[in-house]
Amino acid sequence: MKTIMSTISNISQNYRASCKSEQSITPLRVPFNGGSQQNCLSKKSHTSNNILEIVLIEYKQLCAWVIREINLKIDHNQMISNINKQLFQFERFLAKNLDGYGQEIQALKLVHHEHQVTIQKLSSTNQDLKKKLKQISNNINEEFQTNTPLQKRHNYSIELITKQPLRNISYSLQEPHCDKENREIFPKKKSLKPKFKI
Incomplete structure (x- = not known):
């Protein structure tokens, strides 16, 4: 029990550094004219369920009660008996909180x-998806390589299709239906309409 009390005492002394002043750690201290400032320990215990803060509050109340018992100047045996009762209750309180903790x-x-198992499942699923994506991209690349692109296809010309040599023919822009070399192949159509000069 002495080691527990000394440990809690050390913790409370270290905890005082986070308080703004020495007065703020007095148990249940409230300004004389009223106000919202209480001690920093009880203030934090209302907003947090941290077991350390709850134990510190109980420890400070126990210390204040022991000081009051000493100041009453009652019989020493009675005082020791009362203090032992309070220490026993505090020990039970501490054990209960530690069990809950x-x-x-x-x-x-x-x-x-459970989170680790879920992370492992998600990781394996992620690896499977990466493998499938890689396979799909490889399949697409293979299909693209097997299908010859347009640049590599043979240019089949009219000469290869008809098996006849091509002639170098120049066409006149003035006479669209006329071949300069063979005018009889593309005869010029005569217009049946009379030409009038205006």
């Missing part, structure tokens, strides 16, 4: 294990 740790371990 241990149960929370076990629950968090289970949740952590």
Whole structure:
């Protein structure tokens, strides 16, 4: 019990550094004229469920009660008996909170294990998707390589299709239906309409 009390005392002394002043760590201290400022420990205990803060508050109340008992100047045996009762209650309170804290740790371990399993499943799924994506991209590349692109296809000319040599023919722009070399092949159509000069 002495080691527990000394440990808590050291923790409380270290915790005082986070408080703004020495007065703010007095248990249940409120300004004389009223106001919202209470001690920093009880203030934080309302906004947080941290077991350390709750234990520190109980420890400070226990210390204040012990000081009051000493100042009452009652019989030493009675005072020691009362202090032992309070210490026993505080020990039970501490054990209960530690048990609850241990149960929370076990629950968090289970949740952590479930999250690890989920992460492993997602990781394996991610790897499978990467492999499938790589296979699809490889298949697309293979299909693209097997299908010869237009640049590599043979240019089949009229000469190869008709098996006749091509002639170098120049066409006149003035006479679109006329071949300069063979005018009899493309005869010029005579217009049946009379030409009038205006």
